[in-house]
């Protein structure tokens with residue numbers, strides 16, 4: 001059974017306002033007409049999807065351990081890669097980690113069905129893509145509209161979209177000779193890196209940077225800070241979407 005669409009929409013003048021996540025709301029088919037802030041009655045259920053090392057997952061775990069993310073709990077980690085170190089990180093933190101690998105299914109459709117089932121079973125309020133190298137099934141995006149966020153290692157709209165992932169992003173930034181890059185946390189819509197931007201953080205490119213060095217600096221100075229921050233803001237009900245742009249209350 002699914003929780004209802006957590007971000008609700010109402011029309012104010014010409015603007016569509018998508019309200020804060022209301023965790024724990026009962027299941028219902030229709031969108032609620034008001035725009036409630038997260039009431040803190042129970043914690044925001046956060047599902048994290050990963051493909052690799054999981055340093056962004058670790059940043060969320062560490063933020064939680066440090067007493068931040070008071071209104072959120074990580075309920076499950078899903079990896080599409082067997083043996084991803086992120087799964088070990090989850091285990092060490094006492095979080096359920098599961099693998100849904102496309103290799104275990106006859107075709108993409110069957111993989112997508114299994115992925116969606118693993119997501120739904122966890123009943124998440126928020127899905128965090130933390131280095132998840134899977135193109136999401138359209139059904140998942142529409143079912144969890146404005147409830148999926150992603151971290152991207154550049155200042156969108158630079159160096160984003162199809163083909164810009166992992167080291168390729170930093171290679172392209174260095175090839176273009178930009179002096180400032182950074183990271184972006186954004187909601188996920190049907191496009192690639194096109195959803196409403198929640199937060200961005202700049203990072204200075206330095207003389208002699210390699211893609212690997214720059215990737216590390218972008219993680220340390222931007223990604224690991226932005227992702228827990230965005231979850232905190234959402235869990236606190238401070239995030240609205242107005243005309244496809246995010247307003248932080």
Ligand code: GRF
Nearest residue numbers: 052053054055056131151153
């Ligand atoms: C990060 O750079 C993230 O921005 C990108 O993939 C990388 C994942 O790293 N989408 P990790 O698995 O969190 O260490």
